[in-house]
Amino acid sequence: MREVAIVGVGMTRFGELWESPLRNMFTEAALTAIDDAGVDHIDSMYVGAMSSGLFVHQEHIASLLADYLGVAGIPSTRVESACASGGLAVRQAVIEVGAGVSDIVLAGGVEKMTDGVDAIDALATAADQEYEAFHGITFPGLYAFIANAHMHRYGTTREQLADVAVKNHDHGSLNPKAQFPFKITREAVMNSTMVAWPLRLLDCSPVTDGAAAVIVTSMDVAEKLGRPIVKVLASGHATDGLALHSRTDPTTIPAVGRAAEIAFKQAGLTPEKIELAEVHDCFTIAELVVTEELGFVERGRSGEAVSSGETRLGGRIPVNTSGGLKAKGHPVGASGVAQIIEVVEQLRGSAGDRQVEGARIGLTQNMGGSGASCVVHILEGVS
Amino acid sequence: MITPRYTREIPQRYHLEAGKCTECNFIAFPPRLICPECGSREFEQISLSPSGKIVTYTVVCVAAEEFSTETPLPIAIIETDEGARLTAQVVDCDPEEVEIGKRVRLIFRCIQKEGLAGIRQYGYKAVLEG
Ligand SMILES: [Zn+2]
Numbered sequence: 001m002r003e004v005a006i007v008g009v010g011m012t013r014f015g016e017l018w019e020s021p022l023r024n025m026f027t028e029a030a031l032t033a034i035d036d037a038g039v040d041h042i043d044s045m046y047v048g049a050m051s052s053g054l055f056v057h058q059e060h061i062a063s064l065l066a067d068y069l070g071v072a073g074i075p076s077t078r079v080e081s082a083c084a085s086g087g088l089a090v091r092q093a094v095i096e097v098g099a100g101v102s103d104i105v106l107a108g109g110v111e112k113m114t115d116g117v118d119a120i121d122a123l124a125t126a127a128d129q130e131y132e133a134f135h136g137i138t139f140p141g142l143y144a145f146i147a148n149a150h151m152h153r154y155g156t157t158r159e160q161l162a163d164v165a166v167k168n169h170d171h172g173s174l175n176p177k178a179q180f181p182f183k184i185t186r187e188a189v190m191n192s193t194m195v196a197w198p199l200r201l202l203d204c205s206p207v208t209d210g211a212a213a214v215i216v217t218s219m220d221v222a223e224k225l226g227r228p229i230v231k232v233l234a235s236g237h238a239t240d241g242l243a244l245h246s247r248t249d250p251t252t253i254p255a256v257g258r259a260a261e262i263a264f265k266q267a268g269l270t271p272e273k274i275e276l277a278e279v280h281d282c283f284t285i286a287e288l289v290v291t292e293e294l295g296f297v298e299r300g301r302s303g304e305a306v307s308s309g310e311t312r313l314g315g316r317i318p319v320n321t322s323g324g325l326k327a328k329g330h331p332v333g334a335s336g337v338a339q340i341i342e343v344v345e346q347l348r349g350s351a352g353d354r355q356v357e358g359a360r361i362g363l364t365q366n367m368g369g370s371g372a373s374c375v376v377h378i379l380e381g382v383s
Numbered sequence: 384m385i386t387p388r389y390t391r392e393i394p395q396r397y398h399l400e401a402g403k404c405t406e407c408n409f410i411a412f413p414p415r416l417i418c419p420e421c422g423s424r425e426f427e428q429i430s431l432s433p434s435g436k437i438v439t440y441t442v443v444c445v446a447a448e449e450f451s452t453e454t455p456l457p458i459a460i461i462e463t464d465e466g467a468r469l470t471a472q473v474v475d476c477d478p479e480e481v482e483i484g485k486r487v488r489l490i491f492r493c494i495q496k497e498g499l500a501g502i503r504q505y506g507y508k509a510v511l512e513g
Pocket of ligand 1: 406418422423
């Protein structure tokens with residue numbers, strides 16, 4: 001594979017964007033990324049979207065969105081892997097450019113979730129319909145399975161779960177694109193509506209509209225553009241059984257560990273070399289388990305690590321400086337792309353109040369369902 | 384209800400039918416065509432034991448529409464005595480009584496009513512033992 005760079009980024013504000021249809025959200029993000037990169041064309045595009053069919057009753061969106069981007073005619077491919085669709089769209093673009101098939105590829109993600117569809121029902125399709133959802137388990141319920149197992153095994157506390165949400169809202173309060181750009185308290189989390197024991201409303205990422213896009217190019221093209229270059233050091237992808245009950249240990253999410261192992265090996269790096277990470281905090285417990293799977297903290301110690309500030313801005317390994325899915329918002333198909341954007345901004349040194357000083361290497365981790373798919377990217381800023 | 388879709392699942396939902404790999408003894412619930420552990424395609428048809436224990440659990444308080452009148456709804460991952468795992472509601476108890484490690488028995492119950500006609504769909508639920 002030849003070396004690949006990310007040279008342009010763009011995203012909509014995340015939130016309830018009632019005034020914007022899906023096609024305009026995506027086009028806005030894509031045009032911003034194209035302008036940011038300064039490219040005069042794209043060779044092809046990938047669109048990550050979990051369920052435009054259920055959310056807005058529109059499939060076949062790869063072609064629709066190419067048309068509205070004014071590039072009808074080029075190859076355009078929809079990528080679906082539940083909430084990992086966006087990260088996977090970026091990975092497909094990286095592979096296509098790395099393989100030399102194309103030089104300039106747009107990878108975007110989009111989800112329009114607030115048009116009145118029952119989001120619980122639509123999101124539940126990422127779980128096993130016949131053997132999980134049929135019995136009444138919801139997505140918060142599946143992560144609550146993980147949370148109860150983790151609390152039982154390691155003594156992780158309710159307060160530690162709350163501290164993930166508090167930290168990510170602190171970070172999100174510095175992000176003008178975030179759906180919830182404000183701080184919350186531990187007490188607010190612990191007194192919010194119970195959703196699935198022990199997870200409460202403020203442990204859960206929200207339902208969000210939004211789109212995000214990046215421009216992936218060969219290093220040759222990137223160098224000619226004269227824009228800040230962020231190199232893709234690694235792209236790891238792994239899968240697992242769809243049903244959480246089919247996995248041996250519900251305190252772990254093995255696909256995350258596998259995708260990370262692949263990525264660290266590709267990059268020739270160890271977890272200690274990562275200076276910041278955007279991870280898939282669809283629920284507070286998810287961030288805890290993921291930081292263990294990525295090797296940032298020892299197994300069972302993630303609760304302690306968040307409460308002691310190791311994973312906050314200014315800490316040993318800042319996690320979710322964007323506010324994460326929790327505060328920035330979680331338009332499922334766009335989330336994995338938006339993670340890449342945050343890390344690119346950090347490595348360019350343009351993350352404003354959220355800047356991790358001098359950051360050079362960052363990681364993104366995006367997963368689908370209760371962890372049946374996971375995509376990990378490692379990026380390096382080239383100065 | 385899409386009748387064929389429901390009917391196909393009856394052996395598993397009503398009788399806990401599973402496949403036991405003749406090479407490595409892996410238990411596939413629902414039955415599979417190829418063993419994920421050893422790659423064998425030979426299975427012996429078995430029925431899971433209806434007794435097992437709770438691996439982990441939750442109590443769903445915000446449910447999908449079909450279950451919205453049944454909250455708080457305890458649901459657990461259960462490991463049967465053969466080592467197969469499945470997800471099932473835990474019923475006939477106070478949600479506070481549900482705990483990791485507790486023994487349960489699987490019983491035949493109505494799981495949900497589908498559609499405007501309220502057609503009943505059946506399957507397994509768990510009750511606490513002792
Ligand atoms: Zn086998």
